[in-house]
Amino acid sequence: MNAHRPDLSDAQEILAAQPFxxxxxxxxxxxGDGAAVLELDVRDELRQQNGFVHGGVLSYAADNALTFAAGTVAGAGLLTAGYSIDYLRPAQGRTLRAHATVVRPGRARVACRCDLFMLDQDGAQTLCAIAQGTIAVA
Incomplete structure (x- = not known):
C-alpha cells in the first residue's frame, strides 16, 4: 500500500481537482479511519423528469465516496475497479450524503460499501440507495 495516507485537506484538494x-x-x-463522507446539494439540474434526484448523480456519489474511503487505508493513486448500486427508494431531499466505509483492505484491491442518504431541510436522513465496490490500488 502507498506510504503516504492523505488527510481530509489532501482529499479535499483531490476532489477539487475533479472538474465533474x-x-x-x-x-x-x-x-479518515476507513470512511469518507461526500455531500452535494440538490438543484433542479440534478433531477430526472419526475423530480427525483437522477440515479446517475447517486451513482457518481457512490463511486467517488467508495474510492475516497479506500484512500483512507491505501493512500492516493486509486481507481475504481467496479461497483454495484441498488436504488431502494426515489431520492428526494435537499442534500445527498454518501457515507462509504472500508470492508476489507488489501494490497491490490480494497472492498468498500456505501450508504446513500437524502437529507431534508431539518437534517433528517432517508436511506435511498446502497452500493458496494472494489477499488484498485495503483
Whole structure:
C-alpha cells in the first residue's frame, strides 16, 4: 500500500481537482479511519423528469465516496475497479450524503460499501440507495 495516507485537506484538494465533482458542487465532509463522507446539494439540474434526484448523480456519489474511503487505508493513486448500486427508494431531499466505509483492505484491491442518504431541510436522513465496490490500488 502507498506510504503516504492523505488527510481530509489532501482529499479535499483531490476532489477539487475533479472538474465533474466541482460542476456538481460535491464536497468531502469527512475522511479518515476507513470512511469518507461526500455531500452535494440538490438543484433542479440534478433531477430526472419526475423530480427525483437522477440515479446517475447517486451513482457518481457512490463511486467517488467508495474510492475516497479506500484512500483512507491505501493512500492516493486509486481507481475504481467496479461497483454495484441498488436504488431502494426515489431520492428526494435537499442534500445527498454518501457515507462509504472500508470492508476489507488489501494490497491490490480494497472492498468498500456505501450508504446513500437524502437529507431534508431539518437534517433528517432517508436511506435511498446502497452500493458496494472494489477499488484498485495503483
Amino acid at each position: 465533482s466541482v460542476y456538481l458542487g460535491a464536497r468531502l465532509v469527512a475522511f
